[in-house]
Amino acid sequence: MFSKTCEYAIKASIYIASQSLAQKRVGIKDIAQAIESPEAFTGKIMQVLSKNHVVASVKGPHGGFEILESAMKEKKLAEVVRAMDGDDIFKSCGLGLKECSGANPCPLHNQFAKIRADITKLLETTTLYDVATGLADGLTFLKR
Amino acid sequence: MFSKTCEYAIKASIYIASQSLAQKRVGIKDIAQAIESPEAFTGKIMQVLSKNHVVASVKGPHGGFEILESAMKEKKLAEVVRAMDGDDIFKSCGLGLKECSGANPCPLHNQFAKIRADITKLLETTTLYDVATGLADGLTFLKR
């Protein structure tokens, strides 16, 4: 479904958002521990998320990553996914045809287009705020 | 969604099924051409499909691959996917948690479980015969 990189990115974003709700800025070590990801690799991913303005980064002592509450209410999960994996998941053919189209449909096109639309809807409508609250409330988890 | 290997496997199986409907046994060269896959790699994939009894193989002159009509009416796409990618797509967490469970749900668990169930239903209910007919009738395609 998502690349490992993208999974880490989504989890990291949600974690940062939930900590930001409590006015806490978090560092890479903290993030890696919260989402069970390799620390150095997580750093690389944060660079991408930062460049794509999914998260804000602050260098130096007391630095780290954060997402303003106003921003996380706007950011859709789709933006995180696009930053890492591009928009393949939103538009490409389930059987790998060069392009997905009703004019040259693969044998799964009709059923698959429906599923892909559901995935798109989920990612395009869910904000980081939506998922961060569940985590902050202890209803959902990012590891195990 | 599926690995490249699995995409090729699904397309190859559908192609072989559609040719078998016309009593035609097909060779690797033919398959690779029909689904736009690398020939040698396709051979490797066919070995797996053959071992998993998705297709029947015949060596020597006039040999090749085929699927009996009775068999293709039983074979679900899920069996092809399992042979190549295992059952990850049917059971694993969308965010990569070690196991997907309602007891330790990731932030996307509820929505994702629904989508995964739709994918499972599609793959577990669609037979090779179902998709082979559309291809044989020129309604669906395996390349471009």
Next chain:
DNA sequence: ACAATAAAAGACTTTTTTATCTTTTATTAA
């Protein structure tokens, strides 16, 4: 100004996936 902190950047390694090439085995038909 300086030491400490933490992310950014760059170079590199490992692992997995995708793909190729060569040799062997089975089958067929002349």
Next chain:
DNA sequence: TTAATAAAAGATAAAAAAGTCTTTTATTGT
């Protein structure tokens, strides 16, 4: 029984994804 055909098997190779390590840059508090 031999030549031709076609898949199976095995050994590599190339490319992409995942992960690590080192150096640099920015920021902060003393």
